[in-house]
Amino acid sequence: xxxxxxxxxxxxxxxxxxxxxxxxxxxxxxxxxxxxxxxxxxxxxxxxxxxxxxxxxxxxxxxxxxxxxxxxxxxxxxxxxxxxxxxxxxxxxxxxxxxxxxxxxxxxxxxxxxxxxxxxxxxxxxxxxxxxxxxxxxxxxxxxxxxxxxxxxxxxxxxxxxxxxxxxxxxxxxxxxxxxxxxxxxxxxxxxxxxxxxxxxxxxxxxxxxxxxxxxxxxxxxxxxxxxxxxxxxxxxxxxxxxxxxxxxxxxxxxxxxxxxxxxxxxxxxxxxxxxxxxxxxxxxxxxxxxxxxxxxxxxxxxxxxxxxxxxxxxxxxxxxxxxxxxxxxxxxxxxxxxxxxxxxxxxxxxxxxxxxxxxxxxxxxxxxxxxxxxxxxxxxxxxxxxxxxxxxxxxxxxxxxxxxxxxxxxxxxxxxxxxxxxxxxxxxxxxxxxxxxxxxxxxxxxxxxxxxxxxxxxxxxxxxxxxxxxxxxxxxxxxxxxxxxxxxxxxxxxxxxxxxxxxxxxxxxxxxxxxxxxxxxxxxxxxxxxxxxxxxxxxxxxxxxxxxxxxxxxxxxxxxxxxxxxx
Numbered sequence: 001x002x003x004x005x006x007x008x009x010x011x012x013x014x015x016x017x018x019x020x021x022x023x024x025x026x027x028x029x030x031x032x033x034x035x036x037x038x039x040x041x042x043x044x045x046x047x048x049x050x051x052x053x054x055x056x057x058x059x060x061x062x063x064x065x066x067x068x069x070x071x072x073x074x075x076x077x078x079x080x081x082x083x084x085x086x087x088x089x090x091x092x093x094x095x096x097x098x099x100x101x102x103x104x105x106x107x108x109x110x111x112x113x114x115x116x117x118x119x120x121x122x123x124x125x126x127x128x129x130x131x132x133x134x135x136x137x138x139x140x141x142x143x144x145x146x147x148x149x150x151x152x153x154x155x156x157x158x159x160x161x162x163x164x165x166x167x168x169x170x171x172x173x174x175x176x177x178x179x180x181x182x183x184x185x186x187x188x189x190x191x192x193x194x195x196x197x198x199x200x201x202x203x204x205x206x207x208x209x210x211x212x213x214x215x216x217x218x219x220x221x222x223x224x225x226x227x228x229x230x231x232x233x234x235x236x237x238x239x240x241x242x243x244x245x246x247x248x249x250x251x252x253x254x255x256x257x258x259x260x261x262x263x264x265x266x267x268x269x270x271x272x273x274x275x276x277x278x279x280x281x282x283x284x285x286x287x288x289x290x291x292x293x294x295x296x297x298x299x300x301x302x303x304x305x306x307x308x309x310x311x312x313x314x315x316x317x318x319x320x321x322x323x324x325x326x327x328x329x330x331x332x333x334x335x336x337x338x339x340x341x342x343x344x345x346x347x348x349x350x351x352x353x354x355x356x357x358x359x360x361x362x363x364x365x366x367x368x369x370x371x372x373x374x375x376x377x378x379x380x381x382x383x384x385x386x387x388x389x390x391x392x393x394x395x396x397x398x399x400x401x402x403x404x405x406x407x408x409x410x411x412x413x414x415x416x417x418x419x420x421x422x423x424x425x426x427x428x429x430x431x432x433x434x435x436x437x438x439x440x441x442x443x444x445x446x447x448x449x450x451x452x453x454x455x456x457x458x459x460x461x462x463x464x465x466x467x468x469x470x471x472x473x474x475x476x477x478x479x480x481x482x483x484x485x486x487x488x489x490x491x492x493x494x495x496x497x498x499x500x501x502x503x504x505x506x507x508x509x510x511x512x513x514x515x516x517x518x519x520x521x522x523x524x525x526x527x528x529x530x531x532x533x534x535x536x537x538x539x540x541x542x543x544x545x546x547x548x549x550x551x552x553x554x555x556x557x558x559x560x561x562x563x564x565x566x567x568x
Contacts, residue, residue, distance in 0.1 A: 028151060028161035032058030032125060034532045035162035037133060037152060038169035040068030041518055042503050042525035044109055045088040046166045049529025049562075051116040051123035055536060058160045059113075060152065061128045065402060066113065068170065070518045071106035072403025073254030075099060075304050075312030081519055084435050084481075086563030089522035099306050102256055102393050102401075131155025132346045136177040138496075141544050146497040148544050149178050155346060163545050164498045164532040168525055170406040171342065172504030180496040181413040184342050185246035186445070186465075186509045194420035196440060196477075196510045200464040201241025203454045208477070210466030212329040212444060215287030218280070220449035220461045229449060230280045232359070233461060234336040237450040248342060248408040249443040249465070249513070250335035251352075252315045253360050253401045256394070257387040260309040264388030265399045267368055270361040278366040280461065281330045282373075289376040296383040297367075300328035310390055315443065334359050335444040335463055342409040353404050361400075407443060407516055414506030415548065416487035423511045424469070424477030431552045432483035432566045433527040433559060436520050439479035442467040442513040467510065481568055482514065486555065489528055490547045498535065498545045502528040523564065530558050 034050045036043050039061035047059040065071055070092070076099035077083070083093045091112065096105055116122035137151035137159075152174060153159045167174035175182050189198045196208055204211035222228040229235070239245075258264050288295060297303060302314040315331040337355045340348045367373060368385040389399040396402075422429075423440060445465025451457055469477040488506040491499055502524035507515055534555055535547045559566055 028159050030058050030125060030127060030158055030160045032056045032160070032162045033536055034058070034164050034166060034529070035060065035152065035160050036166045036168055037174050038068070038167065038503070039063060039066055039128070040168050040170060040503065040521055041070040041092060041109070042521035043068075043168035044113060045092065045522045045525035046168050046502065046529040046532075047124050048088060048112060048116055049526040050532050053530060053533035055123060055533045057124045058162060059124055059126045060130045060154060060158065060160055061126065062130055062132060063402065064128050064396060065106055066109035067106055068518070069254065069403050069405060071102050071109055073102060073256060073312065073401040073405065074105075074518060075102065075254065075256065075306045075310075077519060078517060081437055081517060083519055084437060084523070085565030087523065087559070088526040089519050090563065092522050093519060099304060099312075101306055101308060101310055127158055127160070129156060130158055132349070133173045133177060134346075136174060138178050146491075146494055147179065148496065148498045149174065164500070164535050164547065166500045166502065166525075166528050166532055168503055168521070168528075170409055170503060172410040172412065172501065174499060175412055175501055175504060176343070176410055178496060178499065180491050180499060182410040182504070183413050183508075184410045185248060186244055188244040189242035191244065192417070192419045192421075192508055194508060194510050196420055196467050197508065198242035199239035199245055200445070200466075201239055202452055204462060204464060208440065208467050208469050210442075210444075210468040212463035212466065214280070214284050214329050214461035215291075216455070216458065216460065217287050217290075218283040218461055219459050221459065222279075226459070231277050232280055232330070232334065232336055232447055233449055234446050235448055237448040237462075237464070239464070247339060247445050247465070248509070249338070249445055250315075250333040251338045251341070251356060251407060252332040252334065252405050253356060254405055255313040255332065255360065255364075255401050256306070256310055256390050257313055258308070258310045258390045259386050263308075263391045265391050266388050267364050268361050268389070268398075268400070269365050270358045273362050273365060275366070275370065277362060278370070281363065281366065282370075284328070284330060285373060285376060285380075295328075295377045295380040297380070297387070298383070300380075301331055311387070329461070329463055330363070332360050332363070333443055335447045335465070341406060356404055357400065408509070408512060409504055411504050411509070411512055412491065412501040412506040414488055414501070415490050415492050416485055416506060418484065418488050418505075418507045418511045418515070420477070420508065420510045423482055423514045426480055426482045426568065428568070429483035429485040431485040431487060433486045433489070433531070433552070433555060434484050434523045434564060434566055435568070436482040436484055436515050437479070438514045438517055438520070439470040440467050440477055440510060440513050441470060442510070467513065483566070483568060484515070484524065486527070486531065486550070486552050489524060489531070493548045498547060500528040500532055500547055526562070526564065527555070527559060530562075531555050534558075
């Protein structure tokens with residue numbers, strides 16, 4: 001068994017008999033008027049927003065950390081993204097500044113939630129280390145009515161019951177496990193008439209497409225027999241441009257590193273590491289050297305400076321000029337390993353997590369220590385080897401970034417579906433409950449081998465599926481403010497009546513890429529938290545709570561009074 005196979009096979013010992021489908025609710029072990037699932041920054045703002053409206057909140061968190069990617073590696077606001085208004089998002093991010101240490105971000109999360117912690121008389125009952133949700137209890141109050149959630153049971157055995165549920169997870173598990181309508185992967189071009197939708201395809205170019213070609217001299221094959229693909233090359237290209245599939249964009253780790261030797265832990269060597277697993281990177285480095293490029297950590301990746309000699313290391317992509325700024329085709333993104341996460345059970349997700357961790361650690365170890373790289377690019381080895389993991393970060397995970405950057409999972413198919421058209425041509429949304437501030441930014445979906453007219457019929461390696469309207473300056477779509485209507489956060493009226501979904505909201509694959517950032521999640525967590533309490537208050541003579549019956553005008557008035565900006 002090769003080291004790659006070993007890495008792919010790594011799983012935690014889990015109870016694989018766990019039920020992962022809707023079922024009747026078991027006995028409740030915890031309750032809240034509002035049940036919030038997910039330890040993300042959205043979970044934080046949703047919980048606080050509901051508690052401030054005097055609701056009792058049960059907040060269920062998978063691990064021990066609060067904040068998700070905000071405290072799990074992000075290190076700041078990407079692209080100088082603005083924090084709009086003076087709502088909870090500003091309370092979270094304002095004191096942190098544009099760049100911050102992960103431990104400082106997590107401390108800010110705890111500082112905010114402690115004021116409302118039920119253990120000190122507040123309205124939020126916080127339960128951490130719950131593990132993933134394994135079942136959701138639902139019922140249908142009337143014969144022809146919509147379903148409603150009544151409970152969620154986690155791997156740790158907690159069964160949380162409530163009247164309104166908010167799914168603030170990156171995965172959308174309450175949506176999926178409850179039977180609420182959702183989509184996963186790329187829609188076809190024809191489904192919503194989106195020219196950026198669907199699979200990529202020859203000639204892999206256009207005003208918005210972002211293919212990352214490896215050098216022409218880099219073969220995808222292990223040897224000249226062309227029978228075995230190199231590690232991380234998924235397959236020989238077999239897509240049809242514009243067709244739908246179930247693939248989402250690639251994931252990575254946002255790795256916190258430091259040059260401060262007194263606060264540094266050596267970069268780990270992953271178990272089973274073999275230099276042969278890095279052959280694709282080696283070939284690209286040889287090609288870059290022949291072309292005269294001087295490689296460093298900063299020219300191969302996106303590097304964000306953080307306080308106290310730390311950095312946030314992010315994925316980059318090649319732009320064929322060798323300029324600095326994070327452009328290299330093999331980065332922390334791993335566009336072959338993310339596929340099984342969105343619909344995966346706990347064992348699947350553990351395997352996906354460990355594969356990403358193994359490859360990220362192997363890549364850094366290779367760049368910092370390899371003798372051939374030292375001979376070809378001594379500056380690169382010096383650059384990477386000067387960094388180590390931060391001894392004062394992530395103490396419970398051996399200083400390794402705990403949060404896998406799940407950029408996209410399933411997406412609600414809600415009362416309204418936001419598409420490329422609303423993203424690229426922002427229009428007035430009379431039911432807006434917040435603003436999104438980004439452009440279409442889809443990371444590579446797959447890494448494939450390709451031979452065709454575009455390559456002179458020679459074999460090439462190419463990362464496909466990326467879309468980017470911000471760096472390419474696509475005239476029809478750019479980074480801009482977009483009003484998000486309340487209806488994109490809720491299921492259809494005939495679907496599920498008491499579920500709000502402010503992270504895996506109702507967007508197409510293309511449109512979601514302009515929504516999928518942490519400040520947005522904080523903003524719409526607040527919107528969902530307030531809406532949940534309004535749904536409780538408006539129950540009246542109804543048989544059950546209905547998020548679809550919320551008075552949106554009243555919701556907007558409350559959000560504006562709380563400092564949120566909801567209009568362009």
